[in-house]
Amino acid sequence: MNGWPADFAARYRASGHWRGQTFGALLTSLATAYGSRIAVVGEGRRWTYAELDERAHRIAAGVLDSGIEAGDRVVVQLPNVPEFLSVVFGLWRAGVVPVFALPAHRESELQHFVEHCEAVAIITVAEHERHDHAAMARAIPGVRQVFAVGEPGFAALEAATPRALPDPDPSGMAFLQLSGGSTGLPKLIPRTHDDYLYSVRESARICGLRGDSVYLAALPVAHNFPLSSPGVLGALHAGAKVVLAPRPDAATVFPLIEREAVTITGVVPPLAAAWVQASGRHDLSTLEVLLVGGAKCGRELAERIGPALGCRLQQVFGMAEGLVCYTRLDDPDELVLSTQGRPISSDDEIRIVDPDDPAATSADVVPPGEVGALLTRGPYTIRGYYRADEHNRIAFTDDGFYRTGDLVRRTATGHLEVVGRVKEQINRGGEKIAAEEVENHLMAHPAVLDAAVVAVPDRFLGERTCAYVVPTDGEKPTAAELRRFVRERGVAAFKVPDLVQVVPEFPVTGVGKTSKRALRTALTALAGER
Ligand code: AMP
Ligand code: DBH
Secondary structure: OOOOOHHHHHHHHHOOOOOOOOHHHHHHHHHHHHOOOEEEEEOOEEEEHHHHHHHHHHHHHHHHHOOOOOOOEEEEOOOOOOHHHHHHHHHHHHOOEEEEOOOOOOHHHHHHHHHHHOOOEEEEEOOEOOEOHHHHHHOOOOOOEEEEEOOHHHHHHHOOOOOOOOOOOOOOEEEEEEOOOOOOOOOEEEEEHHHHHHHHHHHHHHOOOOOOOEEEEOOOOOOHHHHHOOHHHHHHHOOOEEEEOOOOOHHHHHHHHHHHOOOEEEEOHHHHHHHHHHOOOOOOOOOOEEEEEOOOOOHHHHHHHHHHHOOEEEEEEEEOOEEEEEOOOOOOHHHHHHOOOEEOOOOOEEEEEOOOOOOOOOOOEOOOOOOEEEEEEOOOOOOOOOOOHHHHHHHEOOOOOEEEEEEEEEOOOOOEEEEEEOOOEEEEOOEEEEHHHHHHHHHOOOOEEEEEEEEEEEOOOEEEEEEEEEEOOOOOOOHHHHHHHHHHOOOOHHHOOOEEEEOOOOOEOOOOOEOHHHHHHHHHHHHHHO
8 A cells, every 4th residue: 555666665675774663662672771761851741761661551552442453543633742752652552553633733634634544533632722622622523532631531541551562564554644735635644664763763863863862842743853853753762862842932942951951953944043033041052953944944044043052053854755854964064054955865766857847757857956846756755645546646756756846956965955846835934834725715715706825925934825815796805804714614723824815816827727926926026015
């Protein structure tokens, strides 16, 4: 199912990338090696590797005792709490497949995840940021069970008696990660123990993680970046300490960096800018590396990070579908400031192809140094989304390359510079929004005839969303009403359009399609006037 062809799989095994180890087995060996070391700090609690190991054993048993079976899917919507780790390792040990929802997701997204993978349960938190997650989860149709951290049902999972469990297949689906997507609803990304562990292991090495490193998760930990680049998993792999920050703002994070002697963390560019602004009041001298990624880190910001925060900048360009690029810690400054890094693996295959042809094949490469659309294939890049045959025919080439939708240029050193994108997605400070998903919500409004959602340049976030709306003949809807309408349909707050423009009609392209390029140009002109 959606797997790598046998000859590729054999090659990745032969080169030692895929080692046949599961995450559950990894935790067992970590607990054996570093039992009494602190593994995770969060919410005032500190668990050693031995404790995390035991909690994961209990949760694995508790989940199976509750009737959930190996192979079942369970949506996990947890904020940055230590239970994220005990739950996810517990599910992995039980052979149950976690689906990583973000804390910002609401009814519409959760329902889609549950339906799409026929999830049997949701593991969430009773309340977070004044939102009743447990009630939200219980209202999702088709969910048999909801376990919420802070409620007795979850405590029962944690109190189960550990027992020996068969180790799941390391080459099978370990979890479903989310894609920001560019069409309709978010796609689900099937990752295996073998492929993900390879990217985690190499990320830990490339980011210089050691046993005495302290990794701080500032972004929501279920996101691929703080989970695996090198993330909490990379930190644990190295026997380091993980610190979970409840929120990413400087006022929350800086005291934690000081108190826990944090050495490495990762942020999106707007957060990096906010941290640079706020620096000076706290002792951040333990910080060695700041990873910046998720959206393009401009040169100006890149130059300010080292001096302001007293650490080395490491740019990261990654995607939940697989490919992750890093600038290396010993790269010349010029490359660190001006590129988004080079791939983890020498087996990551990169093709930069004709950007004007959405059906360009891996053979349609542009001349060296020119901008093109990035295609990639490799030992930790999926060959297809989960249960999405139709979309996969567009999103992957016949020979298995993933069409990232990103526009890049490659330097002679093999580093990639991200210069834009061809996919219909808005990158709102690292939060990805599929234009079509928001358009569909708007079109559900009775006064909306047509909608087109595009990115508008923003000084702080890089991009914000603007929804152009053509009304039906009746009364014109107001911008405020449409924004409220989208919010009330139960979507993540970051997807609610920042701007709404009601217009009589859309500009069209030569073939009669809505010209999003013309809409964007109009907006850029508008932004220039303000
Ligand atoms: P997703 O597929 O939702 O995991 O989002 C991955 C996408 O985020 C990439 O395809 C890029 O469009 C974007 N992205 C991630 N890191 C960077 C970066 N450092 N610079 C520019 N874009 C990035
Ligand atoms: O944006 C991303 O999805 C991302 C950014 C940095 C990512 O998935 C990653 C590193 O692994």
